Amino acid sequence: MGDPNAPAPGRTPSGAVTARREMRDHPAMDPITSIDxxxxxxxxxxxxCGTTPVVAGMKAERLVYLATMCGPCLWSEPKALDPATWNEQPPA
Structure with missing residues (x-):
């Protein structure tokens, strides 16, 4: 029998959801999905952290990715609290 203290498949020891878990939960999603x-x-x-909104990814006006985290938690960027910053291009 496996280690009862081991994280669930697709979760890191801290409990964060990994891409592998996202793929398992959404099998119709391609392994590499570009987001518009x-x-x-x-x-x-x-x-x-319990705040809203969480991040959703769109491709051709269709939802292709729904994160379980808000912008700051997903990208580790405090300025990502403002959804208006989510699509900014990084400075050249």
Whole structure:
């Protein structure tokens, strides 16, 4: 029998969701999905800090990715609190 203290498959020891878990939970999603833009989803709360919105990814006006985290928790950037910054291009 496996280690009862081991993290669930697709989760890191800290409990964060990994891409592997996202793929398992959403098997129709391609392993590499390009995202046109990120939009806020106010119907879900961040699993880390509890705030809204969480990050959603759109491709051809269709939802292709729904994160379980808000911008600051997902990207480790305090300025990502503002969804208007989610699609900014990095400075050259």
């Amino acid at each position: 833009r990120y939009v806020p989803d106010y119907t879900h709360a961040c699993e880390v």
